[in-house]
Amino acid sequence: MSNPTVDHQNGRAAKTDLYQAHDYMLVDELLTEEQKLIRDSARAWVKKEVSPIIEDYAERAEFPSQLLKGLGEIGAFGPTIPEEYGGAGMDYTSYGLLMQELERGDSGIRSTASVQSSLVMFPIYKFGTEEQRRKYLPKLATGEMMGCFGLTEPDHGSNPGGMLSTIKDAGDHVILNGSKMWISNSPFADIAVVWAKDEEGKIRGMVVERGAEGFTTPTIHKKWSLRASATGELVFEDVKVPKENLFPDIRGLRGPLTCLSSARFGIAWGAIGAASDCYDTALRYSQERIQFDKPIGAFQLTQKKLAEMITEITKAQLLAWRLGQLKDQDRATPAQISMGKRNNVNMALEIARECRQILGGAGISGEYPIMRHMMNLESVVTYEGTHDIHLLITGMDVTGFNAFKG
Amino acid sequence: MKFLVCISKTPDTTTKIGFVDGNTRFDTERVQYILNPYDEWYALVRAIELKESNGGSVTVINVGSAANDAIIRKALAIGADDAVRINAEDTDAFFVASQIAAHAKDNAFDVIFAGKETIDYNGSEVPAMLAEMLDMPFVSYASHLDLAGNEATISRDIEGGEEVVSVQTPFVVSAAKGMAEQRIPNMKGIMMSKRKPLNVVEPTAVEATSVISSYTLPPAKSEVKMVDPENMDELVQLLHNEAKVL
């Protein structure tokens, strides 16, 4: 059997992952035994499969595609999809816990799972025909087939309603033109869930398969964030998409926004994982690192940092847990999910920055996970609705005024 | 082949250990429990592997209250077919072994696995007592086990080396590190575990044969004293007079 502490791809000895989860308010007692088993299994899997290799892949800006099969096995792909389509029929809290553990390893690995689950499998299940469900979902659930989600365009990010991609009716198929930008998983995806406007200007969703003529997926290079996740473009030049690949009934922005709500829910949980990993690392370091003859954790300034961090993590855990309850009762509003995504990702980013300082010079090194998490979180705070866009959603929800158009 | 695996729960390895009631009882407040690693990683996984290659079934058995159902479900998620829980507090090794023996007697298991010890009390007693009660051979500290027909070849860890023994089924074996590789439950296993039978059985009347009179924590680690590598005399003197190990 292979030794998980050695990265067999480059023979380098990998670091031991000392991570211990933190649960200050005994939030665990709010979870079911099954949810804890799913969470603990994912945690063990991340320790065994992700931690030993992730720093190296991030450094080389390469996606560890050997993890896909394992991700499928632990249920990271479409856990809430019913069993008859290859999913696990689990609740949303379990999905959130899975995302938390994956992001504890790396936001890029979590992103791959978020996209596959919430942005590819979810719309096919929710908006797709029975044939589309049967054709794609079982293979997507195992990771044998991978998908991506094309909404953002070069000139339309926060304002996707202004998109320029179009489809034209051509009998038994449509002709798709346009381009999508910043698409996670695009470089290796087998299928893309794409949103484009029809001749009436209504947004439609469809599945575009790799190999279709005129469809290319150039990789985006030079990222300093989510380096272990592959990001690219989707370029469509007169691509023929069979009409049976279109989602039959959904029209308008509601389609993609419903998917985003599901993904953002997972991100609200995921951020807790990244924050916990940073906090855990900094806490241990503060107890071991001696300056002025004392562990730095004995200084009040370090304690202030750590005490505030565990307080913020605890609040984020409770927010995510409550959001999970609401989501499982099908009552979570998009605005509530926005609040969760915005608060928890911002919390994680601030904690990553503080933790990096606690480690001093060591904090910038790949010997510790903090700088990687910090850089990753710069993407997480931007994608799926930027920090400010989510603030505007809450602002609109509480005042009734739409401030998006200035 | 019918395999029985004895499983128990232990405090998580990161638990802060404390005692209450005049140091006679382990303080269970805020303690997280796990499936005993020797039972889970080695005994259970090897039993499942043997079932996968030889056919048959794997039953897990635990003596404990309903609070133990979580670790039992985990064993089912890893791949056991069904579970039995004897509904009683696991007071001492004799009590536990008696309960398991009472159940095993009527069920004709070919191999009964246990971990070499639990990582809390480190008693290593249950499988030996069980073998005696069932009048079966017992092989302890097994780090490797192969089965060909009714004959098992087992490697045992012994001081400074290894011993290889062969034994006929039925027998009892306690598993040490090396017997198998840990299996992390996957989603399919977790889903299936919900539908697998967990039979709760009432205990037979047995009295525990021992009571714990008290626990003591090891002395707190003292501060590290640095000795200059050139200063051998000081080191020898400290080892003599302070550490009193020479």
Ligand SMILES: Cc1cc2nc3c(=O)[nH]c(=O)nc-3n(C[C@H](O)[C@H](O)[C@H](O)COP(=O)(O)OP(=O)(O)OC[C@H]3O[C@@H](n4cnc5c(N)ncnc54)[C@H](O)[C@@H]3O)c2cc1C
């Ligand atoms: C690594 C990565 C992966 C991604 N993966 C995907 C994917 O898989 N699929 C996909 O479709 N997209 C993906 N995205 C795109 C992401 O969703 C967009 O980057 C994001 O929505 C922001 O759009 P933008 O980059 O065009 O920025 P812009 O929309 O141009 O925003 C620039 C700035 O202006 C602010 N701003 C914009 N409008 C307003 C306003 N009304 N009021 C106040 N401030 C405003 C924003 O908050 C931001 O600070 C990904 C992005 C990254 C970085």
